Amino acid sequence: MMETRPDDGYLVCDGGYPCRGYMMTPVINPTTDAQKRYNAAHVLARNCIERANGILKRRFPALNYGLRLSLDHTLPVIVAAVVLHNIALIMGDDVPPDDEQLSAYMQKLRSDGMQVDYDPVEVGPPCQAGHAGGGVTSVRQALIDSHFA
Numbered sequence: 001m002m003e004t005r006p007d008d009g010y011l012v013c014d015g016g017y018p019c020r021g022y023m024m025t026p027v028i029n030p031t032t033d034a035q036k037r038y039n040a041a042h043v044l045a046r047n048c049i050e051r052a053n054g055i056l057k058r059r060f061p062a063l064n065y066g067l068r069l070s071l072d073h074t075l076p077v078i079v080a081a082v083v084l085h086n087i088a089l090i091m092g093d094d095v096p097p098d099d100e101q102l103s104a105y106m107q108k109l110r111s112d113g114m115q116v117d118y119d120p121v122e123v124g125p126p127c128q129a130g131h132a133g134g135g136v137t138s139v140r141q142a143l144i145d146s147h148f149a
Contacts, residue, residue, distance in 0.1 A: 010143070012045045021139040034148040041148070058096045059085055065106060 002011065002022045013023045026042050027035045057064035060081045067074055 012042060014046065024140055024143065027140070027144075034144050037148040038144045055095050056081055056085055058098060059088070061099060061102055 002008065002020070008022075010022050010024045013025050015025050015028070017023050017025060024042065026039050030036045030039050053063075063078070063081060067077060069077060
């Protein structure tokens with residue numbers, strides 16, 4: 001949706017995401033106070049989703065260790081996990097702690113030479129490349145200039 005209607009808002013993303021005019025990544029080496037304020041706000045905005053992701057990964061370890069599904073089936077599984085998590089919260093179920101036993105088992109698999117971790121996909125440098133319509137960094141800088149200067 002954001003690819004076809006990029007003026008509908010922005011996504012707050014970490015530096016691992018590709019450069020897009022609607023994906024706001026942190027400024028790698030902020031030089032101005034406005035860029036530093038933008039980065040500080042960016043961190044705060046990302047913190048809540050990072051905490052939520054951590055809770056979901058503890059409740060559903062497959063989300064942490066990797067789903068071996070096609071991309072078409074991955075989104076419905078993640079949505080189902082969020083729905084089940086919300087039901088668990090409504091029912092008063094506690095958020096699970098880190099699973100020490102599962103972590104130890106995964107470490108044993110790693111030491112036995114099994115591939116249990118998958119490398120993240122490289123998506124290119126964070127917001128250095130240009131983008132149709134004025135360049136990605138100019139979109140981000142315009143946002144910084146209008147809201148953080």
